[in-house]
Amino acid sequence: xxxxxxxxxxxxxxxxxxxxxxxxxxxxxxxxxxxxxxxxxxxxxxxxxxxxxxxxxxxxxxxxxxxxxxxxxxxxxxxxxxxxxxxxxxxxxxxxxxxxxxxxxxxxxxxxxxxxxxxxxxxxxxxxxxxxxxxxxxxxxxxxxxxxxxxxxxxxxxxxxxxxxxxxxxxxxxxxxxxxxxxxxxxxxxxxxxx
Numbered sequence: 001x002x003x004x005x006x007x008x009x010x011x012x013x014x015x016x017x018x019x020x021x022x023x024x025x026x027x028x029x030x031x032x033x034x035x036x037x038x039x040x041x042x043x044x045x046x047x048x049x050x051x052x053x054x055x056x057x058x059x060x061x062x063x064x065x066x067x068x069x070x071x072x073x074x075x076x077x078x079x080x081x082x083x084x085x086x087x088x089x090x091x092x093x094x095x096x097x098x099x100x101x102x103x104x105x106x107x108x109x110x111x112x113x114x115x116x117x118x119x120x121x122x123x124x125x126x127x128x129x130x131x132x133x134x135x136x137x138x139x140x141x142x143x144x145x146x147x148x149x150x151x152x153x154x155x156x157x158x159x160x161x162x163x164x165x166x167x168x169x170x171x172x173x174x175x176x177x178x179x180x181x182x183x184x185x186x187x188x189x190x191x192x193x194x195x
Contacts, residue, residue, distance in 0.1 A: 002182055006105055010098040017092060024055055024089055031080035034060045037093060042110035045130045050102040052110060053093040057081030074145070088193055094133050106185045107132025108170040111163075118159055123167045129174055134189040136173060137166035142192060 014021075025036040038056040041049050062076035077085065084090045097103040103110070110131035119126075141147070144162065151157035173181055 001179055002104065002106075002177070003101075005179070005182065006098050009105060010095040013092075013095045014099065017095070020089070020092065024084060024092075027080045028056055028078075028084070032056075032059060032078040041113065042131070043113055043116040043127065044102055044110055045127060047116070047124070047127050049113065050097070050110075052102075053096050055084055055090045055093055057084045057090045091133055098133065102130075104130040104132045106134060106173065106182045108135055108167070108174070109138055115159065115163060118163075119167075123164070125174065126167055126170045129177065134185060136169040136185065139185070139188050139192050140169055141166060 028034075028036050035056055038054045038058070039051045040054070042052040044050045057078060058074075058076045058081055059078060081090075094103060098105055107130050108126040116124075116127070141162065147162070148154040148157060173185065
């Protein structure tokens with residue numbers, strides 16, 4: 001039933017948000033010429049890699065410097081990208097990932113292979129479900145960039161503190177993967193963005 005909801009909601013979402021896609025695409029190109037979309041290899045269900053789709057919010061080649069964004073004013077982020085990220089508009093193209101089955105609307109956020117490789121056997125349980133656009137960890141760590149900006153070693157902080165905390169939150173959904181929890185997380189996500 002969750003997969004059915006994913007297909008229906010992602011299809012309707014893509015249709016309704018088409019004007020937003022056009023406006024954001026133009027904004028990106030005008031602000032910083034280059035591709036509108038950014039594709040990055042992430043690890044999905046059953047430890048399989050897939051290409052995650054996002055609106056590009058950084059300068060071209062920015063991912064060669066670091067895989068994590070630090071602070072609200074990371075110099076790699078474009079002017080348009082700052083607002084696109086702030087209002088989570090960069091995540092909208094992932095509705096395409098949901099439609100084709102790489103992702104779900106709700107589930108653990110997919111990580112890059114580098115960070116999945118440091119998971120413990122217990123933490124790898126998050127790979128037993130489809131990754132999602134939103135989850136309890138996304139809601140709880142909406143200010144993750146600020147936390148990392150204050151860390152002496154952002155990469156170490158991410159691996160040793162944030163990943164374990166996020167996975168613990170992911171387990172709440174994995175262990176109670178019901179339609180009720182699915183809609184609850186979607187509602188909490190919208191409420192958090194509006195707030």
